[in-house]
Amino acid sequence: MQSLYRLKESPSQTAGPYVHIGCVPNxxxxxxxxxxxxxxxxxxxxxxxxxxxxxxxxxxxxxxPLKDALIEIWQADADGLYPSPEETRxxxxxxxxxxxxxxxxxxxxxxxFETVKPGAVPFPDGRMMAPHITLWIVARGIxxxxxxRMYFPDEAEANAKDPILTRIEHxxxxxxxxxxxxxxxxxxxxxxxxxxxETVFFDI
Amino acid sequence: MSLTxxxxxxxxxxxxxxxxxxxxxxxxxxxxxxxxxxxxxTMPQTLSEVTGPVFGHNMLGPLDNDLTLNFAKPGESxxxxxxxxxxxxxxxxxRGVPNALVEFWQANxxxxxxxxxxxxIAPLDPNFGGCGRCITAEDxxxxxxxxxPGPYPWPNRGNDWRPAHIHFSIFGQGFAQRLITQMYxxxxxxxxxxxxxxxxxxxxxxxxxxxxxxxxSTVPMDARAYKFDIVLRGRRSTLFENRLEGN
Numbered sequence: 001m002q003s004l005y006r007l008k009e010s011p012s013q014t015a016g017p018y019v020h021i022g023c024v025p026n027x028x029x030x031x032x033x034x035x036x037x038x039x040x041x042x043x044x045x046x047x048x049x050x051x052x053x054x055x056x057x058x059x060x061x062x063x064x065p066l067k068d069a070l071i072e073i074w075q076a077d078a079d080g081l082y083p084s085p086e087e088t089r090x091x092x093x094x095x096x097x098x099x100x101x102x103x104x105x106x107x108x109x110x111x112x113f114e115t116v117k118p119g120a121v122p123f124p125d126g127r128m129m130a131p132h133i134t135l136w137i138v139a140r141g142i143x144x145x146x147x148x149r150m151y152f153p154d155e156a157e158a159n160a161k162d163p164i165l166t167r168i169e170h171x172x173x174x175x176x177x178x179x180x181x182x183x184x185x186x187x188x189x190x191x192x193x194x195x196x197x198e199t200v201f202f203d204i
Numbered sequence: 205m206s207l208t209x210x211x212x213x214x215x216x217x218x219x220x221x222x223x224x225x226x227x228x229x230x231x232x233x234x235x236x237x238x239x240x241x242x243x244x245x246t247m248p249q250t251l252s253e254v255t256g257p258v259f260g261h262n263m264l265g266p267l268d269n270d271l272t273l274n275f276a277k278p279g280e281s282x283x284x285x286x287x288x289x290x291x292x293x294x295x296x297x298x299r300g301v302p303n304a305l306v307e308f309w310q311a312n313x314x315x316x317x318x319x320x321x322x323x324x325i326a327p328l329d330p331n332f333g334g335c336g337r338c339i340t341a342e343d344x345x346x347x348x349x350x351x352x353p354g355p356y357p358w359p360n361r362g363n364d365w366r367p368a369h370i371h372f373s374i375f376g377q378g379f380a381q382r383l384i385t386q387m388y389x390x391x392x393x394x395x396x397x398x399x400x401x402x403x404x405x406x407x408x409x410x411x412x413x414x415x416x417x418x419x420x421s422t423v424p425m426d427a428r429a430y431k432f433d434i435v436l437r438g439r440r441s442t443l444f445e446n447r448l449e450g451n
Contacts, residue, residue: 012225014400060238134253200245
């Protein structure tokens, strides 16, 4: 029998408490190496779509905010297109990066993204998924990055038909994936790593 | 529901969760309150996971991959044993991953990080910041220069010391490939005493995080070389779509 000659994925390790040094050096006071921290600005004045602000805090199993988490987001543009070479359905807005990266505030743990509301993106079978933002969370004490999604509270109709939200067996956990609207274009998405109201994390 | 005959996007191999660390690893104490207690929800990969940001070489500054110089005053450089770290970013099928952004960060030669929350008594090096980045070439290769980081003590059990290590963050082609890991150095006895290394369930997995000293690639009278390959999740091609050679 022939061998498949497959390699194994490199094992993940925690990002540790000093992830800022490598990922957001300007944020942690290491100036002059990079002009700007990667993922700081997702939009410019020409970006199409509704401007939104997404903020949140990550909490541990004791209810304490993580003050050393790093959050990355990835999302489609206002028309539902990804600014990625893999995007085959059209050309995404050239004034939108789709990628954001923020560290939690050292005192409060809060992070904030200035972005646009994403358009709907199709599921592999052609059904439309409700507008969502994909998040990836790393920190000291997290051995492998946690993947989740944020959906919008003002998209109830689309959320009710979303192919991912509807496949969650424990429907009482769906609200953990839906942000809270806190103002005009302002959303709050708190993440609970463990315990009551534990956020749904995905194996993708 | 509008069903179409579009080809599904090619997905990544399922992650082998038995090969990767568990979330809850009590020997690494911080994981106890930071590990989800519910099972992860398995979902099909969609465009949101198979796409991801890809960064252009034009984002890099000329010293981004040289930690001996990128924080140093003109004419000076960081103190410590000079090293070159090189290797390839591959996928599980053994293909090089081109245009992958690789970021790295580390302590200085004395084990001290340049971070305000770090209080270890070893001094900072005024010419060492500790961060760098590069983007892989067409064959997935990358390299950077640095100094050998020192081990450092950390508050876990009574007398835990991290082995010398460099943190790595890698972006592949899809957000599902996103990975952060740590590189260790051949022959370091602390590797086998470290509760963070110990979260990796298989010894072969740990060995795959240990860079090998490479005397052939060492630059005489300058810097020793260590080879460190990184493997990201493999990808199924959709036959005839864009890779005529198939898988």
